[in-house]
Amino acid sequence: MIREDLEKITGKGSYIDDINMKDMLYLYVVRSPIARGIIKRISRPEHAILSLTWEDVRAYLPVRGDPYTLRSSKIVRMPVLADGRVNFIGQPILAFVTEDRYETEDIAEEVSIDYEELKPIVNLEDAMNSEEEIHPGVKNNISVDQLIEGGDLSLRSKAEVVVERKLFQNRIVSNPLEPKGLIAFWDGSFLNLFGSFQSAFRVRDDISEVLGILPDKIKVSGAKNVGGGFGNKVPVHAEYILASIASIKLGKPVKWVELRSEHLKNPTMGRGVLSDVRLYATREGDILGIDGTVIVDLGAYNYTINPTTPSFIARLLTGPYRMKFAS
Numbered sequence: 001m002i003r004e005d006l007e008k009i010t011g012k013g014s015y016i017d018d019i020n021m022k023d024m025l026y027l028y029v030v031r032s033p034i035a036r037g038i039i040k041r042i043s044r045p046e047h048a049i050l051s052l053t054w055e056d057v058r059a060y061l062p063v064r065g066d067p068y069t070l071r072s073s074k075i076v077r078m079p080v081l082a083d084g085r086v087n088f089i090g091q092p093i094l095a096f097v098t099e100d101r102y103e104t105e106d107i108a109e110e111v112s113i114d115y116e117e118l119k120p121i122v123n124l125e126d127a128m129n130s131e132e133e134i135h136p137g138v139k140n141n142i143s144v145d146q147l148i149e150g151g152d153l154s155l156r157s158k159a160e161v162v163v164e165r166k167l168f169q170n171r172i173v174s175n176p177l178e179p180k181g182l183i184a185f186w187d188g189s190f191l192n193l194f195g196s197f198q199s200a201f202r203v204r205d206d207i208s209e210v211l212g213i214l215p216d217k218i219k220v221s222g223a224k225n226v227g228g229g230f231g232n233k234v235p236v237h238a239e240y241i242l243a244s245i246a247s248i249k250l251g252k253p254v255k256w257v258e259l260r261s262e263h264l265k266n267p268t269m270g271r272g273v274l275s276d277v278r279l280y281a282t283r284e285g286d287i288l289g290i291d292g293t294v295i296v297d298l299g300a301y302n303y304t305i306n307p308t309t310p311s312f313i314a315r316l317l318t319g320p321y322r323m324k325f326a327s
């Protein structure tokens with residue numbers, strides 16, 4: 001047994017929800033129950049200390065990627081709170097703050113939202129072949145369209161063996177034992193963030209970009225123990241922004257800890273890849289090269305590093321093998 005694990009396996013670990021501060025308040029997020037629609041009306045809760053909608057926030061989450069990809073792609077950033085439309089089940093629409101975390105479910109019942117429900121597109125090939133644009137200006141719902149190739153492409157015609165496969169990997173959720181969570185506290189001079197994080201600097205820089213707070217005015221600290229992450233706890237999430245805004249407005253620490261049901265509907269999913277590829281070889285077993293198409297379900301919005309996912313997967317296709325071309 002590793003000595004550092006003793007506290008955790010004896011129940012003495014300290015995670016983000018074990019941290020409590022004086023006068024702490026609690027954030028709750030009301031989410032979309034439908035996959036796609038137009039928000040017609042929102043009725044705010046009467047018994048919340050503070051409530052937030054798009055009109056109060058008007059901010060979008062950061063998108064990361066190399067300059068070429070960001071410049072050449074149709075980037076649609078995710079709003080912190082829905083900006084009049086919803087595009088996935090679980091999308092944050094309204095947030096509110098209370099003094100008692102056990103009252104949040106009751107206060108959430110006070111919220112009323114009217115939708116004009118629209119038909120979602122949930123299949124990759126349907127989305128690419130549809131004339132209906134989920135986001136205006138994004139033709140065929142294609143965000144990223146890149147050609148990656150190199151080597152002697154003429155060798156395709158010299159192949160004696162061609163193996164073709166069409167493979168689909170379903171979308172998955174990275175599902176750590178401990179879901180996300182944080183405490184945001186604006187003390188008048190600094191925004192202090194305590195949470196279950198994988199990257200303190202990434203969270204700091206993302207918060208700085210969204211809220212316009214200088215990085216040296218943001219202090220990010222991880223909880224003593226973090227119950228897994230699998231990449232899901234690297235970037236900033238909408239709830240981090242909302243808790244920070246609430247603390248700045250109220251001058252008190254604001255805690256948000258994700259429910260498992262919320263985590264399973266969060267926007268940082270993995271896989272969702274359709275690959276149609278061909279391998280070219282000689283009868284002696286020498287691989288000449290590969291070509292094909294990689295299509296990735298990026299979800300409803302561009303979010304964190306997802307614009308780079310298609311090219312990242314494409315670059316992995318050659319594996320450890322020596323090849324003379326790829327396209």
